[in-house]
Amino acid sequence: MNTKTNILIIGAGLCGSLLALRLAQRGYKITLVEKRPDLRTQHQDAGRSINLALSDRGLKGLRLAGVEEAALQLCIPMYGRMIHDMEGNTFLSKYSGRANEYINSISRPGLNMLLLDEAEKMPNVTIIFNKGCKSVDLENGSATFKDYPTNEEVTYTGDIILGTDGAGSSVRKAMFNHKKFLFSFSQEWLTHGYKEITIPPANDGGYRTEKGALHIWPRGEDMLIALPNLDGSFTVTLFLPYSNSEYCFDNLTTPEMVTEYFTKEYPDAVALMPNLVEEFFSNPTGPLGTIKCSPWNSYGKTLLLGDAAHAIVPFYGQGMNASFEDVVVFDEILDRFTSESTDWNTVFYEYEKARKKDTDAIADLAVDNFHEMKEHTASALFQKKRKLETAFEAEFPDKYYSKYSLVTFKEEITYAEALQQGRAQDKAILNLLDDGKLPEDMELSEKLKLVQQQTQAILHDD
Ligand code: FAD
Numbered sequence: 001m002n003t004k005t006n007i008l009i010i011g012a013g014l015c016g017s018l019l020a021l022r023l024a025q026r027g028y029k030i031t032l033v034e035k036r037p038d039l040r041t042q043h044q045d046a047g048r049s050i051n052l053a054l055s056d057r058g059l060k061g062l063r064l065a066g067v068e069e070a071a072l073q074l075c076i077p078m079y080g081r082m083i084h085d086m087e088g089n090t091f092l093s094k095y096s097g098r099a100n101e102y103i104n105s106i107s108r109p110g111l112n113m114l115l116l117d118e119a120e121k122m123p124n125v126t127i128i129f130n131k132g133c134k135s136v137d138l139e140n141g142s143a144t145f146k147d148y149p150t151n152e153e154v155t156y157t158g159d160i161i162l163g164t165d166g167a168g169s170s171v172r173k174a175m176f177n178h179k180k181f182l183f184s185f186s187q188e189w190l191t192h193g194y195k196e197i198t199i200p201p202a203n204d205g206g207y208r209t210e211k212g213a214l215h216i217w218p219r220g221e222d223m224l225i226a227l228p229n230l231d232g233s234f235t236v237t238l239f240l241p242y243s244n245s246e247y248c249f250d251n252l253t254t255p256e257m258v259t260e261y262f263t264k265e266y267p268d269a270v271a272l273m274p275n276l277v278e279e280f281f282s283n284p285t286g287p288l289g290t291i292k293c294s295p296w297n298s299y300g301k302t303l304l305l306g307d308a309a310h311a312i313v314p315f316y317g318q319g320m321n322a323s324f325e326d327v328v329v330f331d332e333i334l335d336r337f338t339s340e341s342t343d344w345n346t347v348f349y350e351y352e353k354a355r356k357k358d359t360d361a362i363a364d365l366a367v368d369n370f371h372e373m374k375e376h377t378a379s380a381l382f383q384k385k386r387k388l389e390t391a392f393e394a395e396f397p398d399k400y401y402s403k404y405s406l407v408t409f410k411e412e413i414t415y416a417e418a419l420q421q422g423r424a425q426d427k428a429i430l431n432l433l434d435d436g437k438l439p440e441d442m443e444l445s446e447k448l449k450l451v452q453q454q455t456q457a458i459l460h461d462d
Contacts, residue, residue: 005342008033008158010133010143011165014108015306015323017115019164022065022327024122026334031156032125033145035132035165040113050196051227051235053078053214053317054104054111056411061324064331067118071111075104076228082213083378088268092213093386096402097393101409103214103317105227128156133165136174138181141301143171160344161302164323167291169308175298189289190313190370192222192239193249197279199272201232208272209234216373217266221245223374224266236273239288239374249285288313290363296352300345305330310359315369316407318362322415329355358415365407365419385429388438392448400448420459428454 005028009016012034020032054075062068079102080094095102119125131145131154142157163171175183202208207228209215215234217224221241226234243250247261255277262270270276291311296304306323333351337343376382392400401410403422410418428451432438438447 004029005159006031006157008141008143008156008161010136010161010163010171011035011169011306011308012112012116012127012129013164013166013306014112014115014320015326016162016164017112017119018061018065018067018324019162019305019327019330020125020127021067021115021119021122022331024119024125025065026331028124030119030122030125031158032119032127033131033133033143033156034127034129035148036129037148038116038127038129039109040116050108051105051229052108052111052320053227054106055317055321055408057318057328057408058321058324060411061321061327064328065118067114070114070118071106072104074110074114074230075106076230077102077212078105078214078227079212080214081373082210082215084215084217084266084268085378086219086265086267090210090268092210093383094390096405096409097390097395098397098405098409101393101405103408105214105229107229110230133170136161136163136171136302138174138178138298138302141299160300163302163304163308164306165308167289167307167311169304171302172293172304172308175293175302175304178298181298183293183295185291185293187289187291189287190367191241191244192370193242193285193287194314195238195240195249195280195285196283197236197238197273197276199226199234199236199269200274205232207232207234217269218374218376218378219265220375220378222247222265224269225373226269234272236269239370242285252280255281290367292360292363294352294356296356297345297348300343300348303348303351310363312359312363312366313370314366315373316362316366318366318407318415322359322362325411326355326359361415361419362407365403365415365422368423381430381433384433385426388429388433388447391444392451395444396448400451420462421455424455424458424462425451427458 007023007028007030009020009032012032020030024030059068062071080092082090082092084090120127130148133143134146136143141161142155144153144155146153163169165171176185199208211228215226223239226236228234241248252258252261258277258280296309305326312319330351333347337347337350389402403426406418406422
């Protein structure tokens, strides 16, 4: 490996800071440049800001860089979906029948700060804040940044550039706009946007509702979810259409309308959110979209990773996890293809060849899960299916993994494999349940045999 390679990483979010840490551990000289101020020196209450579901693929990336244990200190385990119906009744639908399989709620800024701290400890990492990338010279490997607040321009070069500047990536835009470069790009927006609201801690500092679950209020078109924070609060996210619906962001324009909507749809949640109306109007509404593009590599000089390469909708809780898995896959490719005279074009090409089908798969799975969460979690057939799958996983832990478990917990298989197997299983179980072929009195082992046979038949037909 040529450890003298200078690597310029653009974007010190979750992916960029983990990547910087890992590549520094491999001996490269890293310059990590971030548009925003250093979030460690800005006042913020990490535990109360946006949180994310961290699961096995993300943990694998953190483990690779030696920071898994430190990250787990920031986590709250969530064992299943706590479904809230219109009457305020709740039931827990476990994520898996295997007791050791759960997901974690973690603060985004808390995790980002940890990764920046660890990267900064490395003598071969320089982190520069307040510099937003404006343009990239793809052929020569340099990027020009605007300094905030002076607006002065500065150019940094690298032997290679890694673009981890998120869904709105400037590096990707440079590829898109480069006339000599054939670049495919697609962006699909959901009709829904999202808005965050807070459930504050209880007066005694505890949690106002069950801490160890991801709460969901599924309402067909709309949905509310809530994830716990370490300080006793929950971050609630409303997913709602922008327009063309009885209740939508376009027409929830007065405190009365907001109160009416929440009281009608989420009465038990309203009781937990004392600042609902105020937060509804002061917090931004964010769009939700999927971005796919190719190639991720230009001229063997620049490569896109993380959301810059593949932004997805958040419904599988996998965007960050996939971005951390990018670091693992990139690291494996470096093991195989680096030498004293590394050909970066080959490294980048092999990386995309190994990774693209999987990030496309999780993008599609995430859209599937949007419909599953907002509509299907409330349906009797879906609940029957989940119950059966949880029983399979508990009784036959080595023989059955639901689609959710394949994606979330079985990190040794790829997203593309999880999609293929998971969709076939779903179809098999739903068909068998609907046709009455899995009666209550049938032995569980017999049910599993039938589901597996039917799954194989579906996979064979596809
Ligand atoms: P980002 O985290 O967006 O980081 C990009 C960084 O680049 C930022 O620091 C930004 O300031 C910087 N930057 C941007 N432009 C420039 C520029 N021009 N120059 C320099 N720097 C720049 N994922 C999960 O795994 N689990 C979840 O539960 C989950 N929930 C989500 C909920 C919501 C509502 C949303 C929107 C996303 C969610 N995600 C989740 C997805 C997750 O947030 C992203 O996949 C993840 O942040 C991607 O990391 P990244 O580093 O590639 O991009």
